[in-house]
Amino acid sequence: MGNEYIPLPDMEMGMNFDHAYPDRLGSICNVLVNRTWVNGNTPIITQAVGFQSSKVAKRRGREGKLPKGVVKIYGMHLEEASDVLTEIAAIDPGCTVNWIFNRSVIKKKRAFECAGDYVESDAINCENSDCITNHEEGRKKYHIVSKGPPLTARCHYCEREFEIVYR
Numbered sequence: 001m002g003n004e005y006i007p008l009p010d011m012e013m014g015m016n017f018d019h020a021y022p023d024r025l026g027s028i029c030n031v032l033v034n035r036t037w038v039n040g041n042t043p044i045i046t047q048a049v050g051f052q053s054s055k056v057a058k059r060r061g062r063e064g065k066l067p068k069g070v071v072k073i074y075g076m077h078l079e080e081a082s083d084v085l086t087e088i089a090a091i092d093p094g095c096t097v098n099w100i101f102n103r104s105v106i107k108k109k110r111a112f113e114c115a116g117d118y119v120e121s122d123a124i125n126c127e128n129s130d131c132i133t134n135h136e137e138g139r140k141k142y143h144i145v146s147k148g149p150p151l152t153a154r155c156h157y158c159e160r161e162f163e164i165v166y167r
């Protein structure tokens with residue numbers, strides 16, 4: 001086996017999460033990889049870091065450009081307010097979500113706009129350090145109180161309300 005190069009397909013149809021914080025890419029990809037896809041067909045999912053983005057700098061309240069993360073899903077669309085998109089919104093509310101069809105962006109939203117009203121996620125920690133969810137294993141459950149910005153969640157167990165950092 002030499003150096004193999006696998007060219008990525010052009011995206012005819014799919015989704016692109018852009019201007020994401022690079023340190024949240026792992027959590028976003030975990031959500032996508034661990035979900036059950038329709039018909040059991042896991043799509044091609046790619047992540048990339050290192051591109052420079054003025055939007056990420058702006059989200060951080062900075063001038064110029066900062067590295068951004070990008071996640072692409074080939075051949076599949078996620079619905080707004082679906083469990084997956086709500087979880088991604090709660091992980092990185094400020095990233096940009098693009099729906100691509102016929103090689104064109106047919107819809108563009110910020111992730112927080114795509115949140116539903118309930119999310120279960122191990123990637124989001126309740127801000128109450130005494131909350132049972134921070135001391136026991138198990139799915140963490142939150143009610144989305146406001147899409148914001150900032151996206152505001154209420155813990156299902158201790159009812160603490162907190163803002164999910166948007167910038």
Ligand SMILES: [Zn+2]
Nearest residue numbers: 126131155158
């Ligand atoms: Zn809690």
